[in-house]
Amino acid sequence: MRKLLSILALGALFLIGGAPAASASQATDIVIEDTAGTLDANTLLPAIEKIKFNEPTKVAIYTRAGNESDNLNEEVLRFAREKHPEWLSSDRQKWADSLFVFALDPAGRQVGTYFGEDRKVSPGQRDDIQNATKDLFKEAQWTDGSIAGVERAAQLMNRPWYKSPKLYAWSGGILVVGGISVGSTLYVRKTYRTRSEKALEIGNASYSNVSLDLEATELNAKTINGDSRYGSLVLEKYRGFMAAYNDLAEQGNKANDMDTKLHQRKETALFMEKYAGKATELDRLDDVIADTNMLLNMGSGWAAAWERQLAPLREDLAEIDPLVTGKHAVPDAPAAIALTRFKTMTADEVEKWGAALQSRQLSPEDGLDKIAAAREELTEVLKEYSEAVIAKFAKDKEEEKMMRAAMRTPEASGTSHSSNHSILGTVYPSNRFWSVVGFSVGYRSGRSSVQESRSASSSTGGSTGYGSSGGSFSGSGSSSRF
Structure with missing residues (x-):
């Protein structure tokens, strides 16, 4: 039996190794219509530019601040007809070829995905793409959730046969990669890793600023008039400054000594963000101490x-x-x-x-x-x-x-x-x-x-219709709640 399993494993490896090399393409165009004002374009755009698609794809990201009773499919189609007719096919009955539209309504708590005819995926894969975003959206991580959705769509649209999870399931479970739940989990982990590393960078920069200004902060505090109404209140904040700085140093050591493999965990991201918050707070306080000294003494x-x-x-x-x-x-x-x-x-x-x-x-x-x-x-x-x-x-x-x-x-x-x-x-x-x-x-x-x-009490299941205003439109897509 063990020999048989080995043969199957080797066969699967041979099949994988012999598969043709995948051709990766970047998005041919990226359109961001953040009408809800919830996305960080400085983070979103570079992240989308790095995503590799199986075929050249135009990506459109649309956010709106609607209501929970809205039909998101209908609203996305309405927006496309009014503002972006190029998102529609020549007969205006389907989505344009080579197009992927990702829609988010943070107020109405809905997410939608829409595909050109040459990019459409199965209903189950549409659910997979939307599910990859929901843990993040529930935490109001609108930008990271949108990136996760586009990244998952890029993997599934026009996926070659040799990337299908069914291929690996043939090996009897010896080599199992891809998969819906695994894919979603990987994107969530990647997001936590990004959050951890970003927070660590912010924390270290602020800690460095505080350390460099430590002597100047002490001198500024000494020249603030303690009899002043505002001066005395600022000095109260300064009294715990050194103790907070020493605590921050310990946090910083722990954060920087942590195994990078742990960065993908939620608890690590939260710890790093706490460290960054404390460091930023102290960095802010030493600036306020300097301003208090300068203003109350009418310095230069x-x-x-x-x-x-x-x-x-x-x-x-x-x-x-x-x-x-x-x-x-x-x-x-x-x-x-x-x-x-x-x-x-x-x-x-x-x-x-x-x-x-x-x-x-x-x-x-x-x-x-x-x-x-x-x-x-x-x-x-x-x-x-x-x-x-x-x-x-x-x-x-x-x-x-x-x-x-x-x-x-x-x-x-x-x-x-x-x-x-x-x-x-x-x-x-x-x-x-x-x-x-x-x-x-x-x-x-x-x-x-x-x-x-x-x-x-509403269903969290998907919706595929385009409402009464959709007419005969039959483009591929759906939406669901989170």
Whole structure:
């Protein structure tokens, strides 16, 4: 029996070794239509460019922010007809040859895959491609999930006979490669490895910055006036700086000594991201200590330090118009009108504060007080506006409660990168001030929670129809929920 198994194994190896060499092709064109605003193009595009296809293929990636009740197939076809007729065949009844369309609706929690006639795959393979994305999409890893979907499609479309898992199954299970579940698992592992390595790189860079600035940070802290309102609060943060730095050094040693084979595990990715987060936090804090010293003592670089304190407020002012005029806005709400008025008045005031600081008619502490007061006023108006957008979307009290909870979490009310690098963003709790960016994040989270609740009883199986507006369209494709 053992001899027979050996012969079968050798036969399988011979078959594999004698198979013709696969011809790998890159995407001939890549079109990204991220109308939902959920993808990181700087990560997505290079990753898609590296993927090898069995035949030259045009890749189109389309995202939309819809509802759980939408027919994604119908919406993708509608978008193609309106914006990209070249995605359709000459008779407009099928998808164009050599085309693969990957669609994602993060709000409606649906994923779809669509194929030109010369790229279509079996229904089971369509499911395989979509399933390769779902673990990542459930974690809101929209970019990584999209990459995994395109990568799996590239493997399955026009797959040569000698790459089929059925071929390897012939050997009695001695050599088993490919396969649906194995393929999906490999992509998830690859994603965790990428996350681990990216976090390690960020953590090491931030740790290096902190180490190089260690002496300067100590000197800056010593020259901050401890009797100052803001100076004393920043110094409180500094008191634990060295202990945190020593802890970070231990984390860094552990992260860098870890076997790279472990990078593909979820727990490793989470550990690396924790290390990166701690390192970034310390790197941010030493910058804030430097700005506090420079601004409160009106040193030679005070103007640049002052601009960094204004940056979060300026960002909010720039985002108010889209917030009150966008797709889900309630422009006639009193709070929307108040937001527009706040933007106009505050933009003028900000310039006056800078001039008063320069002429020494305004002290640095009073200047920070004015920024804090403006952000507190904005916070109150945003809270009022949140009730207006909740009332527009929610269908009952339970949905209102669900959205309200999502919009009042620290993550939702939390601020932008520039705020985290400001004095106010450092000395006050993260939920002290609401930001317009944080408001939008919270609203999307609330919508997603409500839509997930509404669709809880819906089937997660695939859908292949193109709806009433699809007409006689019969292109290959389907969508499913995650």
